[in-house]
Amino acid sequence: MRSTKTANLKEVAQMAGVSKMTVSRALRPGDSRDRMSAETRERVLQAVKELNYSPNAAARALRLGRSNVIGFYAGHGFVNVRHPFFAEVVSGLQDGCEESGQDLLLHRLKRGKALDLYSEYADGRIDGLVVTMPPGDPLLETIIRSNLPAVAVADEVPGIPAIVVDDAHGAQLIAEHLRQLGHRKTFYAVGSAEPPSFIRRRDSFLKTARDLGLAVSVECVTSDEGNAGLVQAALSSGITAIASWNDEMAHKLMRACRELGLRVPEDIAITGFDGMPADYRELDTLTTIEAPWAEAGRLAVMNLDLLLRGEAIKPKTTLPVRLKVGSTT
Amino acid sequence: MRSTKTANLKEVAQMAGVSKMTVSRALRPGDSRDRMSAETRERVLQAVKELNYSPNAAARALRLGRSNVIGFYAGHGFVNVRHPFFAEVVSGLQDGCEESGQDLLLHRLKRGKALDLYSEYADGRIDGLVVTMPPGDPLLETIIRSNLPAVAVADEVPGIPAIVVDDAHGAQLIAEHLRQLGHRKTFYAVGSAEPPSFIRRRDSFLKTARDLGLAVSVECVTSDEGNAGLVQAALSSGITAIASWNDEMAHKLMRACRELGLRVPEDIAITGFDGMPADYRELDTLTTIEAPWAEAGRLAVMNLDLLLRGEAIKPKTTLPVRLKVGSTT
DNA sequence: ATGAAAGCGCTAACAC
DNA sequence: GTGTTAGCGCTTTCAT
Numbered sequence: 072m073r074s075t076k077t078a079n080l081k082e083v084a085q086m087a088g089v090s091k092m093t094v095s096r097a098l099r100p101g102d103s104r105d106r107m108s109a110e111t112r113e114r115v116l117q118a119v120k121e122l123n124y125s126p127n128a129a130a131r132a133l134r135l136g137r138s139n140v141i142g143f144y145a146g147h148g149f150v151n152v153r154h155p156f157f158a159e160v161v162s163g164l165q166d167g168c169e170e171s172g173q174d175l176l177l178h179r180l181k182r183g184k185a186l187d188l189y190s191e192y193a194d195g196r197i198d199g200l201v202v203t204m205p206p207g208d209p210l211l212e213t214i215i216r217s218n219l220p221a222v223a224v225a226d227e228v229p230g231i232p233a234i235v236v237d238d239a240h241g242a243q244l245i246a247e248h249l250r251q252l253g254h255r256k257t258f259y260a261v262g263s264a265e266p267p268s269f270i271r272r273r274d275s276f277l278k279t280a281r282d283l284g285l286a287v288s289v290e291c292v293t294s295d296e297g298n299a300g301l302v303q304a305a306l307s308s309g310i311t312a313i314a315s316w317n318d319e320m321a322h323k324l325m326r327a328c329r330e331l332g333l334r335v336p337e338d339i340a341i342t343g344f345d346g347m348p349a350d351y352r353e354l355d356t357l358t359t360i361e362a363p364w365a366e367a368g369r370l371a372v373m374n375l376d377l378l379l380r381g382e383a384i385k386p387k388t389t390l391p392v393r394l395k396v397g398s399t400t
Numbered sequence: 401m402r403s404t405k406t407a408n409l410k411e412v413a414q415m416a417g418v419s420k421m422t423v424s425r426a427l428r429p430g431d432s433r434d435r436m437s438a439e440t441r442e443r444v445l446q447a448v449k450e451l452n453y454s455p456n457a458a459a460r461a462l463r464l465g466r467s468n469v470i471g472f473y474a475g476h477g478f479v480n481v482r483h484p485f486f487a488e489v490v491s492g493l494q495d496g497c498e499e500s501g502q503d504l505l506l507h508r509l510k511r512g513k514a515l516d517l518y519s520e521y522a523d524g525r526i527d528g529l530v531v532t533m534p535p536g537d538p539l540l541e542t543i544i545r546s547n548l549p550a551v552a553v554a555d556e557v558p559g560i561p562a563i564v565v566d567d568a569h570g571a572q573l574i575a576e577h578l579r580q581l582g583h584r585k586t587f588y589a590v591g592s593a594e595p596p597s598f599i600r601r602r603d604s605f606l607k608t609a610r611d612l613g614l615a616v617s618v619e620c621v622t623s624d625e626g627n628a629g630l631v632q633a634a635l636s637s638g639i640t641a642i643a644s645w646n647d648e649m650a651h652k653l654m655r656a657c658r659e660l661g662l663r664v665p666e667d668i669a670i671t672g673f674d675g676m677p678a679d680y681r682e683l684d685t686l687t688t689i690e691a692p693w694a695e696a697g698r699l700a701v702m703n704l705d706l707l708l709r710g711e712a713i714k715p716k717t718t719l720p721v722r723l724k725v726g727s728t729t
Numbered sequence: 730a731t732g733a734a735a736g737c738g739c740t741a742a743c744a745c
Numbered sequence: 746g747t748g749t750t751a752g753c754g755c756t757t758t759c760a761t
Contacts, residue, residue: 079737089748090748090749091739091740092748093746093747095739108746108747123522127739128523128524129462129737130524130737130740132753135741151491153488155482155681161481168508174507175505175506177490177494177503177506179494179498179500179501319680322681347681350679352647352679352681353679409756418732419733421733421756421757422730425731436730455755456753459754462753464756731760733760734758735756736756737755740751740752740753741750741751742751743748745746745747745749
């Protein structure tokens with residue numbers, strides 16, 4: 072395809088009048104084991120520059136058994152960067168990659184044929200994997216068995232070190248905030264999946280609420296539409312606030328409120344969880360728990376890098392969260 | 401790191417009692433040149449399965465000179481997936497990769513040191529590159545000279561095939577829409593950069609407006625904050641509608657309107673351009689031009705794939721857009 | 730229908 | 746301080 076074949080080590084060596092090995096050495100000045108005359112190095116670097124040489128990644132990966140590329144598996148075979156949560160995590164992964172000198176690979180995927188992915192994970196293309204796996208993911212077993220170095224984000228996975236956020240504390244802060252504002256009866260909106268992070272949030276909310284004398288009913292919000300009925304029912308049963316297990320659900324409910332012509336927070340207060348950085352499209356500011364998802368992604372990569380170097384890492388890192396009071400409570 | 405070293409060709413060959421070559425052949429049943437007895441193939445595949453073998457990607461890439469990985473360069477060395485535009489394009493790239501059997505690499509980048517990236521582009525790690533380059537990007541020259549197969553998205557780059565959307569038609573639709581609603585005096589909000597797509601939009605808007613007797617003043621909106629003054633000034637000079645060169649700017653102006661206590665569209669109408677799929681955080685729906693950015697990303701990958709196979713592709717593909725009337729006009 | 734040899738470009742280990 | 750050898754795992758070419 073390319074008309075100008077890229078130069079290789081041999082050509083550089085010939086031009087500089089040295090052996091391939093000397094070129095290879097000249098290219099990593101950091102290593103103190105590779106002492107060589109400054110003059111030779113200079114000559115080599117000159118040739119490198121002239122030929123516009125850069126080492127072939129495939130050859131290096133083959134030789135070293137390490138590609139300096141890591142993968143990201145987000146469950147069900149697909150990384151949906153359109154979703155703010157994944158966008159945030161991927162952003163953090165990029166930061167971590169920049170910091171640790173690795174690249175990030177987003178796999179091609181036949182959706183629903185995630186199992187085929189395993190072969191890609193085992194083929195030396197990537198050195199390790201960051202995962203954020205929904206419970207019961209088909210690849211879980213395989214990844215664990217494969218011994219591919221991996222770090223989990225957001226939801227812990229048995230046998231894999233994890234970076235999580237302090238879900239329990241966040242939920243507690245929300246419950247306290249609502250109680251402080253005078254609410255006495257709330258509903259807690261949950262989805263159908265029950266990852267560990269969700270369970271921590273719900274249980275902590277319920278416990279704190281009980282301690283504070285805040286009544287809570289847990290309701291399942293599954294569809295995108297038709298939540299108006301839910302909100303209506305809540306309202307007529309005396310509920311004055313809805314705590315949602317994440318921001319996405321909170322926004323769904325806000326849309327339902329708008330359909331009903333309800334004012335937030337005057338008629339009903341709404342809270343979220345996750346606290347993605349405000350998007351330019353966002354006009355209302357949600358009261359939510361700000362969780363450092365980008366930082367979690369960055370740390371995941373840094374930990375994975377340590378793992379790849381054979382160093383020990385903590386099995387579980389919990390990142391602090393904070394309450395962000397917006398205009399919805 | 402991994403306790404279970406992955407199997408290689410030789411081991412599979414030994415287990416099946418054949419040569420490495422036979423295994424290699426058995427693994428690509430499609431190729432009619434590689435006829436072999438069904439019985440042997442069966443035996444080989446059995447061994448492959450037993451050893452959980454998958455071919456080493458680095459070795460294959462080294463031998464074949466092709467990695468089946470493509471890169472994405474978004475200018476200034478950084479792919480910001482937090483931004484809806486890039487999220488949309490990356491989504492499309494993923495679709496294209498899935499369809500054409502390639503993987504997508506997001507490069508690590510020292511921001512501001514984008515030039516160093518060139519070496520990564522020339523090192524055989526990726527077979528080709530999708531770019532969406534701001535004008536004057538430092539890497540432009542290098543990429544073109546490197547002869548690395550590339551396809552541009554959104555903004556054409558000299559010498560590189562491009563996938564763009566019909567900016568001129570979109571801007572025309574907006575001008576017509578505003579005129580039809582009775583507006584007579586507008587301002588067109590632009591940023592500081594002037595990529596080709598922007599120029600097409602602006603010029604087409606100005607031309608259509610002139611034809612329709614719609615007065616337009618072009619204003620530069622550069623900062624995120626403090627646009628209230630601009631809107632105020634527009635209002636007092638009799639302007640009733642603001643057309644923005646993209647959605648992001650439209651939302652900035654909507655925020656300014658909200659600060660001023662203005663109602664949209666009663667006090668002033670606002671339009672955008674790009675029409676990202678609604679985010680769950682979005683409550684208002686913007687009147688905008690829906691451009692198929694994900695599809696553009698997908699097509700870019702498909703075209704790049706053709707290019708890599710040595711086939712000819714159109715130097716420029718223009719995708720249709722459509723007017724989406726929301727609640728802001 | 731199957732196998733043997735060569736080599737893609739690189740670097741670790743060991744000469745000198 | 747520098748060069749030689751060997752081999753990472755694969756596939757193309759040519760022999761059988």
